[in-house]
Amino acid sequence: MADEIPRIEIEVEVNGRSYRREVEPRLLLVDFVRQELGLTGTHVGCESSYCGACTVLLNGASVKSCTMFAVQADGGRLETVEGLADGERLHPLQQAFSDCHGLQCGYCTPGLLMSARYLLSRNPDPDEEEIRKAIAGNLCRCTGYQNVIAAVRQAAATMRKEGAE
Amino acid sequence: MYPKPFRYHRARSIEEASRLLAELGEDARLLAGGQSLIPLMKFRLAAPEHLIDLNFLPDLDTLRESDDGLQIGALARHARIADSLGSPRWAILHDCASGIADAQVRNRGTLAGSVAEADPSGDWVPVLSTLEASLTVTGPAGERTLPLREAVLDAYTTALEPEEMIREVRISAPPAGSGGAFVAFKRTAQVYASASAAVHLELRDGVCSGVRIYLGCVGLTAVHAEEAEAQLKGRTPSGDGLERAAEAAAAAADPQPDMRGSREYKRMLVGCLVKEAVSRAARRAAGDTVRGGHLYG
Numbered sequence: 001m002a003d004e005i006p007r008i009e010i011e012v013e014v015n016g017r018s019y020r021r022e023v024e025p026r027l028l029l030v031d032f033v034r035q036e037l038g039l040t041g042t043h044v045g046c047e048s049s050y051c052g053a054c055t056v057l058l059n060g061a062s063v064k065s066c067t068m069f070a071v072q073a074d075g076g077r078l079e080t081v082e083g084l085a086d087g088e089r090l091h092p093l094q095q096a097f098s099d100c101h102g103l104q105c106g107y108c109t110p111g112l113l114m115s116a117r118y119l120l121s122r123n124p125d126p127d128e129e130e131i132r133k134a135i136a137g138n139l140c141r142c143t144g145y146q147n148v149i150a151a152v153r154q155a156a157a158t159m160r161k162e163g164a165e
Numbered sequence: 166m167y168p169k170p171f172r173y174h175r176a177r178s179i180e181e182a183s184r185l186l187a188e189l190g191e192d193a194r195l196l197a198g199g200q201s202l203i204p205l206m207k208f209r210l211a212a213p214e215h216l217i218d219l220n221f222l223p224d225l226d227t228l229r230e231s232d233d234g235l236q237i238g239a240l241a242r243h244a245r246i247a248d249s250l251g252s253p254r255w256a257i258l259h260d261c262a263s264g265i266a267d268a269q270v271r272n273r274g275t276l277a278g279s280v281a282e283a284d285p286s287g288d289w290v291p292v293l294s295t296l297e298a299s300l301t302v303t304g305p306a307g308e309r310t311l312p313l314r315e316a317v318l319d320a321y322t323t324a325l326e327p328e329e330m331i332r333e334v335r336i337s338a339p340p341a342g343s344g345g346a347f348v349a350f351k352r353t354a355q356v357y358a359s360a361s362a363a364v365h366l367e368l369r370d371g372v373c374s375g376v377r378i379y380l381g382c383v384g385l386t387a388v389h390a391e392e393a394e395a396q397l398k399g400r401t402p403s404g405d406g407l408e409r410a411a412e413a414a415a416a417a418a419d420p421q422p423d424m425r426g427s428r429e430y431k432r433m434l435v436g437c438l439v440k441e442a443v444s445r446a447a448r449r450a451a452g453d454t455v456r457g458g459h460l461y462g
Binding site for chain 2: 025026047
């Protein structure tokens with residue numbers, strides 16, 4: 001294919017702010033977020049759709065942003081880990097991961113937070129089995145998941161009490 | 166890891182998608198959920214020059230249920246199927262949809278895409294085979310109906326012409342007094358199952374009047390375990406009949422040894438899965454609510 005590949009103009013709302021960019025069709029959504037927008041909280045882990053470190057919410061649904069092209073998010077609403085905190089105030093999930101020691105090295109944490117956020121948006125009071133199933137697409141090699149599960153339960157309780165989103 | 170450069174086409178209607186597919190020929194691939202295609206492209210095991218994105222098409226992300234049955238649109242994602250089909254009649258579809266890969270993949274991946282890929286380890290083909298599903302296929306010459314049993318020819322090979330696409334998957338309503346179950350054994354969420362069994366049972370006075378059993382991951386396509394069906398027909402779905410059905414299913418399986426297990430192990434696993442699936446299907450046929458889904462080990 002000798003001809004130059006046309007770039008595609010896309011508009012995506014990310015954490016409430018609208019961005020317009022021209023992108024190469026093969027640009028992965030995770031690299032759009034990290035390199036085009038400078039939002040490096042979303043991590044690149046396995047690059048092969050296993051580890052879930054790159055999990056973001058697209059129109060409210062969790063997706064692996066290494067397994068989507070940025071052009072597919074055109075017109076969509078994206079939420080990344082940077083969208084969780086309210087200024088200096090941590091989101092209840094972030095606070096709970098900190099309180100419960102739900103992380104060690106932290107590499108998988110942005111993805112786990114977004115998977116947990118997706119779960120709690122659909123099920124405000126999940127039991128342990130539901131939490132395990134919800135985070136099955138996120139690999140963590142440090143915690144053994146026990147404290148992650150404790151953190152999600154704590155966050156769920158806080159959010160139910162506060163009526164938080 | 167990056168795919169080779171490709172040209173991106175956003176189809177605005179099913180006719181346009183079909184026309185593009187015919188025009189661009191074998192250098193083009195359809196992009197639906199992309200959960201297999203995109204990793205394949207990143208590994209450069211696939212390098213299409215054109216991608217035709219179906220995700221912006223209206224009216225394809227559909228799930229229509231009527232007294233006659235179910236029509237599943239080409240863009241209906243596993244998560245939507247898991248969330249929407251709560252009725253006991255479709256329990257086997259819920260079993261399957263709720264356990265495919267992980268939540269993120271279920272939010273993107275589609276049932277029709279899984280059928281079109283025809284991966285020997287895919288979950289949907291054995292399940293849909295027990296329900297005698299058919300495909301509505303669109304191409305330049307118009308639409309045609311293709312029974313699923315004629316649609317999947319071999320591993321990664323379907324009877325669809327290169328310029329054809331699945332518009333929807335149709336399933337007739339199973340008769341009253343019937344039940345189905347799908348049991349797949351996986352080592353972890355993200356991987357394909359080591360083996361799976363899909364069972365549809367029709368019971369009359371506690372006796373199996375109709376049986377369909379298909380196995381996944383143990384052949385180039387779903388394995389139709391006809392001898393296992395024969396062992397159950399006219400008998401109760403339990404005891405010696407069930408033992409013999411499980412043995413027959415294990416014998417019908419033709420698994421390849423790989424990192425998921427040896428031939429012997431997978432055969433043994435098939436027997437266990439068939440027994441579990443038959444038991445769940447029988448309880449459902451009798452009107453019980455039975456939680457189903459994938460097993461992890």
